[in-house]
Amino acid sequence: MGLNDIIQASPIGRFFELEERKTNFSTEFRGAVATFLTMAYILAVNPAILADSGGPCVAADGNIFSPDYLACKDAIKREYITATAISAMIGCFVMGVMANLPVALAPGMGLNAYFTFGVVGFHGTGKIGFEAAVTAVLIEGFIFLILALTGVRYFVAKLIPEPVRHATPAAIGAFLAHLGFQTAEGIGIVVGDVATAVTLGGCAEEDRVSLVALDEACFNNGGFDCIPGGTYTCDNTESSMTSATAWVGILGLLLTGILLSYKSRFAFVVGIGFISIISWFRNTEITYFPDNDAGNARYEYFQQVVSIEKLDKLLVPFSDDLKQVAVALITFLYVDFLDTSGTLLAIVSSMGVVDENGDFPKSRWAFSADAIATIVGSLFGLSPVTSYIESGAGVEAGSKTGLTAVIVGFFFFLSIFFAPIIASIPPWATGGSLIIVGALMSRSLIKIKWHIHSHAISAFITVMLMPLTYSIAYGLIGGMLSFAVLEGTFWILSKVGIAPPSYDEPGDEGEGKSAAGEEDKEEAAEAGAEETAPPAETSGEDAAPNKSEEANA
Incomplete structure (x- = not known):
């Protein structure tokens, strides 16, 4: 047995219910x-x-990039x-x-x-x-x-x-x-830009210029009191795509994509795991443990391998x-x-x-x-x-x-x-x-009905606003409001005698889908039904699986 x-x-x-479900x-x-x-x-x-x-971390004097605040953030990451x-x-x-x-x-x-x-x-x-x-x-x-x-x-x-x-x-x-x-x-090939908001990046760390908040104190004191904005731009266009870590990140993306194409269950794990392992070697261009205070601290934690992080900062907040x-x-x-x-x-x-x-x-x-x-x-x-x-x-x-x-x-x-291993994934x-x-x-x-303008516009606004505003809420609000305004306008106009827009359904070069009249549509539908009807000799046993497959789809 x-x-x-x-x-x-x-x-x-x-x-x-293993037996009942045949597994x-x-x-x-x-x-x-x-x-x-x-x-x-x-x-x-x-x-x-x-x-x-930042979790529950508090920035002293409002400096969210101070060493103490970043150290607290690293601790929060481990707890997470x-x-x-x-x-x-x-x-x-x-x-x-x-x-x-x-x-x-x-x-x-x-x-x-x-x-x-x-x-x-x-x-x-x-x-x-x-x-x-x-x-x-x-x-x-x-x-x-x-x-x-x-x-x-x-x-x-x-x-x-x-x-x-x-x-x-x-x-x-x-x-x-x-x-x-x-x-x-991420992999760092999109960075900030003072003129275009974002631009191509992928530059090495020594070629990065921090973007700052130009408030009154920063302007009047020659840059000595400027607060970093948390992003950077590349020093010049020649420095773009010179970062070794950016290229390694692209390698991981392509590796994962290739494995997914072959329906590998290990695609994400192999992609993340491979890039992480080659980034754990010290004294390389892609190391996650550079020879500085931050890199040495990461490496010391990484060497523990096994550790259970306390949840004193995150518990019941x-x-x-x-x-x-x-x-x-x-x-x-x-x-x-x-x-x-x-x-x-x-x-x-x-x-x-x-x-x-x-x-x-x-x-x-x-x-x-x-x-x-x-x-x-x-x-x-x-x-x-x-x-x-x-x-x-x-x-x-x-x-x-x-x-x-x-x-x-x-x-x-x-x-x-x-946790030490997982926290060391770059x-x-x-x-x-x-x-x-x-x-x-x-x-x-x-699934979107792109041929209907109110659908296409509201869907597109939803998709574009979320990444560009860094807000899922703004994307949802923009999409729902635009749909409500468009459809609401059509309804109001219909009440004063203006017919709402009519849209042709997408088809093969528009055949059978024109607005020539209901008669043409009915003829096209009948023709389609004759072409797709199953042969008379098809048995019920043969037809049943097809119906099941359609239902599952």
Whole structure:
């Protein structure tokens, strides 16, 4: 009697319905490995993004680039590694046990960027304090839990304009790619510019010129009292693309892209891992441990290999000042709602368990598990925790039950002990992954009805505003307002006798889709029906799988 048979007949096998779902422990374990490897990058990327908020660190005399403040930020980054692993572990356990679905959870990409750059601000320069933002996440989790338990999510989803809903994942992807192209979290080939805001960078460190805030003190004292703006430009155009780390980052991007093209489950891990390892050698042009105070401190921590970081700075960082949280709360709820709904439906659709109403077994428990994970994550100062589309890798490997999610949770538990290694992953190793994740998230644009101008304009505004304003909230607001104004204007004009715009549906060179009249459309439809109708001799047994495949698609 093998291991699969033993587990199948055990209480664990019965609880996760292994026999009913025609799976076994080996298949679920293989799926868990695939899922964890495709989303393990979050352990390096999420702490780097959230640490840019500065967390609870306080800058003396307002200098957010002082050595003390940067040291506090590094400590926060290390704590965020542990916090990310713990929240992902708990989220996976809850999803697996409550919903029995092979869906893994972790702090959401896009949501973490909005938390840092859209709410708290880079190094805490936003209008909302860190503690208030975390409180908004906590409240959002409870609201989402109520929506999930009551089933209100279907009603809320209908209130969101269709083009904005489809454009949001791509817009967040563009934001993430924007970060991946820059220096703080990426490969550094996009830098600031005093004339054009951004320009081509990739210059070596000695060719970088810091951009400063030209306030009155800076202007009157010959530059001695200028505050760095946190970005830089290259000294001249000849110095562009001379940075070794930029080229290594591009190598990592291409390596990951090639492996993804061959459907490798190890693509992100290999891409990040390879670039990180070659960056750990000292006395090279691409080392993450240069021979200076900062580099030596990083190397000393890296040599520990195994360490458990305390959470004394991040644990329960809540605030009773709720006046600041309104905008953040609404956007957290909106984006998390869309992200979770889209991810869960995509994964369970690929499993073939979605009914004709768009629902699936234990759906309320699945959405509730996601909300509970967000509540738990807020206890550690995290942005919302959400379901990961990378769980589809496990489903493709055969996963069908929550046992996969539980095993992924165990992998995240093991990662808690290796914070020194994860903290030593350089930004140029993860920047390529951010760009690729952004590209993959752009797939949602195919659902937009580009031939309808109100859809195209509102979707495009959503996609463009998010990265250019460094704000997911502004992108969402711009997209929804533009859609409301356009459609509202059409409705008002229709009431005074002006017909609303009519649009031809896209087709093959417009055949059968012209506005020549309903008669032409009906004839084209009949012709299409005759061409696509199945042969009369097709049996019901042959036709059934086709219908099933269409439903799954």
